[in-house]
Amino acid sequence: MDDFLTPVSTTKVKRTQDPKPLLQEIGSTVNSKSSVVIDSPGKALQVLKEQPDLGSVESVLSFLVAEIERQDGFHLVLPDPVAANIVFQLINTTLHDYWQILKDKKTQSKQMIRCLRNPSGIGNVITRLRPLIADCRQKKAVGETRDSASHIADLLDFLERILHGEQCLVQVWADIKAHGKNAAQKKLMWKEFIAQVASGRIVSLAAEAEDVLKEKQVSRNSSWLADGSSYATWLGRNIAHLSAVERDEDSVSINIDVCSKALTLGYTDQTIRSMLLVMIDSNSISAFTSLLHKMKAFEQRKYLNAIITVLSNHYLNAIGDNTTRPVVESSPRIGGVAALVNELIRDNDTLKEHLVTSLTKSGIPALDDSLSGRRSVIAAIANDEDHIHTLLENSLKMFGDTFYIKHTPIIQQEALAQTLAMTCGYVQRSQPMFLTMMAKSSYHTSGMSNRIGSSSPRARFLGIAVGMAISKTVDKPETQLKFDLEGAEAEETEWYQRLTQINDKLGEISDLKVQENRSSKQGDRKGRTKAVTKGTASPAVTEIQGPRIVEILSDEDEDEDDDLIPYSKPDSDPEDETDDPTEINRNKPTAPVYIRDLISGLRDTENYDRHALALSTAAPLIRRKANFGSEVLDHIEELASILVGLNDSFELEKFAEQKQQALIAVLLAKPAAMAQWFARNFFAGDYSLTQRTAILTTLGLGARELAGLKDTATEDMTPPAPSFPSKQLPPHLHALYASTPSSSNSLARLTTSMTKQLLSPLAAQAADTLTGPAILKVGQSRTFSSRMEVEARRSKPIPNALSQMVADNFFFPLTGRWWLATRASASSASSIYTSTHLLPTFLHTLALLMNASGPNTLALPQMTREMWELLLSCRAHALNDKRVLSALLFALLMLLETNENKERLVTEQGKELMETQEWVRGVFDGLPAGKDGEEDEKVRVLAAGVVVRCQEVVEKYQRRLVGSMMDY
Numbered sequence: 001m002d003d004f005l006t007p008v009s010t011t012k013v014k015r016t017q018d019p020k021p022l023l024q025e026i027g028s029t030v031n032s033k034s035s036v037v038i039d040s041p042g043k044a045l046q047v048l049k050e051q052p053d054l055g056s057v058e059s060v061l062s063f064l065v066a067e068i069e070r071q072d073g074f075h076l077v078l079p080d081p082v083a084a085n086i087v088f089q090l091i092n093t094t095l096h097d098y099w100q101i102l103k104d105k106k107t108q109s110k111q112m113i114r115c116l117r118n119p120s121g122i123g124n125v126i127t128r129l130r131p132l133i134a135d136c137r138q139k140k141a142v143g144e145t146r147d148s149a150s151h152i153a154d155l156l157d158f159l160e161r162i163l164h165g166e167q168c169l170v171q172v173w174a175d176i177k178a179h180g181k182n183a184a185q186k187k188l189m190w191k192e193f194i195a196q197v198a199s200g201r202i203v204s205l206a207a208e209a210e211d212v213l214k215e216k217q218v219s220r221n222s223s224w225l226a227d228g229s230s231y232a233t234w235l236g237r238n239i240a241h242l243s244a245v246e247r248d249e250d251s252v253s254i255n256i257d258v259c260s261k262a263l264t265l266g267y268t269d270q271t272i273r274s275m276l277l278v279m280i281d282s283n284s285i286s287a288f289t290s291l292l293h294k295m296k297a298f299e300q301r302k303y304l305n306a307i308i309t310v311l312s313n314h315y316l317n318a319i320g321d322n323t324t325r326p327v328v329e330s331s332p333r334i335g336g337v338a339a340l341v342n343e344l345i346r347d348n349d350t351l352k353e354h355l356v357t358s359l360t361k362s363g364i365p366a367l368d369d370s371l372s373g374r375r376s377v378i379a380a381i382a383n384d385e386d387h388i389h390t391l392l393e394n395s396l397k398m399f400g401d402t403f404y405i406k407h408t409p410i411i412q413q414e415a416l417a418q419t420l421a422m423t424c425g426y427v428q429r430s431q432p433m434f435l436t437m438m439a440k441s442s443y444h445t446s447g448m449s450n451r452i453g454s455s456s457p458r459a460r461f462l463g464i465a466v467g468m469a470i471s472k473t474v475d476k477p478e479t480q481l482k483f484d485l486e487g488a489e490a491e492e493t494e495w496y497q498r499l500t501q502i503n504d505k506l507g508e509i510s511d512l513k514v515q516e517n518r519s520s521k522q523g524d525r526k527g528r529t530k531a532v533t534k535g536t537a538s539p540a541v542t543e544i545q546g547p548r549i550v551e552i553l554s555d556e557d558e559d560e561d562d563d564l565i566p567y568s569k570p571d572s573d574p575e576d577e578t579d580d581p582t583e584i585n586r587n588k589p590t591a592p593v594y595i596r597d598l599i600s601g602l603r604d605t606e607n608y609d610r611h612a613l614a615l616s617t618a619a620p621l622i623r624r625k626a627n628f629g630s631e632v633l634d635h636i637e638e639l640a641s642i643l644v645g646l647n648d649s650f651e652l653e654k655f656a657e658q659k660q661q662a663l664i665a666v667l668l669a670k671p672a673a674m675a676q677w678f679a680r681n682f683f684a685g686d687y688s689l690t691q692r693t694a695i696l697t698t699l700g701l702g703a704r705e706l707a708g709l710k711d712t713a714t715e716d717m718t719p720p721a722p723s724f725p726s727k728q729l730p731p732h733l734h735a736l737y738a739s740t741p742s743s744s745n746s747l748a749r750l751t752t753s754m755t756k757q758l759l760s761p762l763a764a765q766a767a768d769t770l771t772g773p774a775i776l777k778v779g780q781s782r783t784f785s786s787r788m789e790v791e792a793r794r795s796k797p798i799p800n801a802l803s804q805m806v807a808d809n810f811f812f813p814l815t816g817r818w819w820l821a822t823r824a825s826a827s828s829a830s831s832i833y834t835s836t837h838l839l840p841t842f843l844h845t846l847a848l849l850m851n852a853s854g855p856n857t858l859a860l861p862q863m864t865r866e867m868w869e870l871l872l873s874c875r876a877h878a879l880n881d882k883r884v885l886s887a888l889l890f891a892l893l894m895l896l897e898t899n900e901n902k903e904r905l906v907t908e909q910g911k912e913l914m915e916t917q918e919w920v921r922g923v924f925d926g927l928p929a930g931k932d933g934e935e936d937e938k939v940r941v942l943a944a945g946v947v948v949r950c951q952e953v954v955e956k957y958q959r960r961l962v963g964s965m966m967d968y
Contacts, residue, residue, distance in 0.1 A: 038063040041074050041082045048089040057098055061111040068114065068175070075179040077118035077172075077189060090116060091124040091155075099154045109161070117162050118172060119193040125159050126196065129205055136212045149216040152209050156223050159206070163197070163225070166278075169238040170245050173254060190254050198261035203231050232267030236274030243291055244284035255291050260299055272306040273314065280340075280512050289344055301354050304344060309366040309824075311337045312373035315512060317684070334372055335507025338379035342506055345380065352387045355380070359419050360394045365820040368415045369680075375422065379504035382426045389434060392427050395420040396438060399466065400447015405459050409866060410808070411816030417462045418499055421469045425500035428473050439474045455908075456862035458808060461489060465496040473500050591617045595631045595639065598622075602642050605649045612652055618643070618662035626669035633670060637677060640666045644681065644691055660697060660746065667702035671802075672809045675699060679813035683821050689837050696841045697746055700848040703810055704750075707802035707852040751844050751890055754851070755942065800854050807859030810849050815866045818842070834877050840887035843874070847887075847894035855900040861908060864899055867891070868912045875919060882935055885923070889942035892916060896949040906957040917950035 036056050038044050044060045052060070064086075067073035076083045090112070102108045115121070132148045132155070162168075172193055180186035196202065206225035213220065224230040239262060243255050262271050279285050292300055315333045345351040355377055358364045367373045381387050398404055399416055427435045438444060444467075451463020464483050471481035485493055589610040592598040598621055601614025622639070625632045632639070643662050648655040667674050681687070682695045802810075821833050832838060846867055853860065871891055878885040899905045906913065924943040927936050 166237045169242045232270035233274040236271040240275045240278035273310040312366040312370040316372035332511045336511035337376035339506045341380035362412045365824040396443040409816040410812040421499035469497045619665045622665035663698040664702045675809040683817045696845040700845040703852045803857040806853040836881045840883045843887040843891045847891040920946045
């Protein structure tokens with residue numbers, strides 16, 4: 001057997017005396033391999049593939065950065081196989097292995113970011129993120145789980161650093177322009193980069209990654225890449241710097257590409273806002289103007305709409321923002337905005353025609369709610385006689401159109417009336433003969449006839465006000481149009497006549513920068529003043545009054561304590577009974593007696609006792625001071641703003657109830673002006689859903705109190721305390737789980753009570769006559785009196801102060817701004833005003849306003865028309881949520897109940913009546929009885945009530961409806 005194995009050679013090995021240790025320091029390994037010399041891209045790729053140490057990675061990064069800085073050097077931006085492989089290795093291997101070490105080293109992290117800030121690097125990060133996210137969401141067996149969450153966190157962190165800063169786009173284009181081989185290759189690389197950055201690809205992917213990390217409970221700060229607004233702000237600032245730096249002809253196309261792609265991100269207003277602020281600050285509007293004129297026509301219009309919206313919201317909202325009619329004096333901000341808009345539309349007939357159309361047909365929602373915005377736009381086109389004449393002619397046609405008068409929301413009609421009055425003033429100063437011709441034309445005369453013959457009081461008044469303003473401008477004093485108006489209408493007519501005197505001039509764009517700096521300095525000065533006032537408060541002086549205490553000294557202690565003065569014994573205090581002296585508070589706050597003290601107490605969120613006392617006494621103090629002097633009226637907007645934005649910092653027991661009562665007191669102190677303030681801030685203010693709900697509750701409950709409807713439904717908002725709680729949770733748990741009154745369920749309880757009150761006669765009728773839907777019949781254990789007795793129990797008519805102001809101050813501001821807000825959003829489904837959190841409360845508020853105004857309100861036909869159109873437009877939202885459906889049915893029921901003149905309802909709203917009846921009947925048939933719980937049963941009750949009310953009207957006026965429905 002030994003012959004099978006024959007040794008070839010024999011070698012003797014001599015062992016060393018000191019064997020190498022099994023564990024070796026990392027530093028020695030790094031130093032041993034750091035001598036690797038990288039002299040070519042191929043060598044760099046080979047090193048990255050061979051599991052390099054930290055020193056080798058640093059050498060590779062240093063080589064790549066050095067090549068980037070050379071004009072003819074190697075760059076990873078190029079579509080080269082070696083470059084693609086290097087990027088792949090850096091993203092998929094090196095980044096995962098060394099990013100936790102490299103990110104703390106400033107030089108190496110900057111080198112890594114510099115190498116991969118290009119389309120290839122960002123594309124590989126996106127490509128790597130997608131499978132990692134999918135891997136985390138898959139359900140795998142226990143042994144097959146992988147920790148992909150840490151890799152996702154590293155990639156997100158690295159992507160944030162790549163895109164960080166305002167020069168990202170500038171640097172990427174500089175690299176592409178320097179290393180691209182030809183124009184076609186440069187354009188393709190830039191388009192790839194824009195498709196990655198300017199679309200929603202990164203935002204959506206980062207949001208998915210954030211959701212995965214939250215599910216995996218990875219502790220880290222949320223990425224700004226996942227926030228659409230923050231990302232749009234970053235993109236806008238980068239675009240502004242790019243357009244300011246790259247002004248040559250070769251760079252025009254790349255600017256147009258990124259501007260066009262930014263419109264698809266979905267956050268156009270935020271992008272334009274950040275762009276505009278940077279351009280105003282750097283005086284680069286002219287560069288953007290030349291870029292804007294080279295875009296496609298629809299892109300030009302989109303950008304101009306967004307720019308005007310941003311200018312109106314950022315610079316012009318504060319002008320004339322008070323409780324009275326806005327002032328008509330000129331302002332540097334109006335002149336600056338007019339100069340900027342004039343610069344954008346200069347020598348561009350497409351944009352000028354678009355502005356004329358937008359002013360006439362409410363194409364830009366921000367202009368409908370901003371008089372200052374319309375003034376700026378009109379001043380921008382006032383020097384162009386052709387377009388200002390076209391604006392006057394189109395406005396006269398639209399203002400007097402019958403269909404426009406009948407179907408357009410009042411807020412848009414008011415905006416057109418103001419535009420028409422201001423345009424008349426500009427035309428009168430330039431060409432008075434043209435204005436005289438238009439005033440005598442059939443457009444104006446027939447339009448005045450249509451206005452005066454309208455059924456809406458507000459539409460008639462607008463026609464009268466504009467007609468008098470035009471007549472005063474054109475006619476002689478003895479032939480001027482005159483109407484006998486009194487009170488508020490006379491004052492408003494004079495204000496419309498003053499609009500014809502507005503003559504805003506083009507200012508300087510730099511005025512906007514000055515105003516911006518001034519407003520920020522004023523804010524800082526106010527903050528310092530508050531801090532000084534708070535820190536230098538004068539100490540309270542305490543004077544002890546009472547009889548003197550005489551001490552009788554004995555002979556024994558004559559020589560002892562001669563210089564000690566005895567103090568009087570203080571009054572007894574319940575807090576003195578405690579054994580802990582630190583709990584005794586001698587500086588108790590007193591209840592505020594002035595509105596300024598109340599405001600100071602509400603703002604003091606550091607002192608619990610003072611803040612709680614101010615909130616508890618706010619409502620009675622405001623009601624007491626409302627009709628006593630001008631203290632409340634002088635601070636009413638400030639007080640309302642503080643109360644709306646107030647948060648429960650101390651978790652007070654009755655916070656929601658006390659805050660709501662204070663808000664209602666503020667509304668009732670000056671109902672007309674404050675109702676408009678609340679409606680405006682509900683849509684324009686930066687408030688949470690809870691705070692917006694509180695605003696709606698204030699309008700609904702305040703309107704009922706103003707109408708004198710303090711019934712049991714309103715008085716029972718606060719549930720009674722339990723008489724003897726036998727088993728109760730500890731105080732901190734009871735406060736958490738107990739049903740506390742809030743602004744949202746206040747309206748819910750009120751609507752439930754009113755629903756029972758409205759449906760009880762129908763239920764009685766169904767029980768007596770055995771007709772109607774079975775849902776309205778109740779069990780045999782409960783009996784109802786006749787319908788006449790139920791009607792007799794209702795409260796008697798009372799004077800209604802709400803009916804005189806509900807339309808112009810409560811109802812139309814809410815409905816008009818709701819249409820503007822929903823149309824301004826990308827889609828009605830994405831608007832918070834059509835969400836399931838706000839829409840039910842909004843519909844309940846409109847229904848309560850209509851019910852509280854009463855059937856004798858002069859503006860009831862116009863309110864009915866606008867509310868019915870709004871309710872029918874909400875049917876798609878109602879089918880997806882039972883709360884919205886319940887609120888919609890309740891509003892329809894209130895609409896039918898309030899309109900007691902059914903003949904007028906059939907004559908003017910016949911189509912809406914039939915459409916409502918058929919839709920609600922389908923909803924009723926689609927809800928199975930007794931199968932889906934109590935909530936569905938309540939919805940069926942409401943639907944049945946609406947069907948019965950519609951059926952009553954249809955049966956009574958059947959012949960008239962048949963005649964009016966012939967063309968339906």
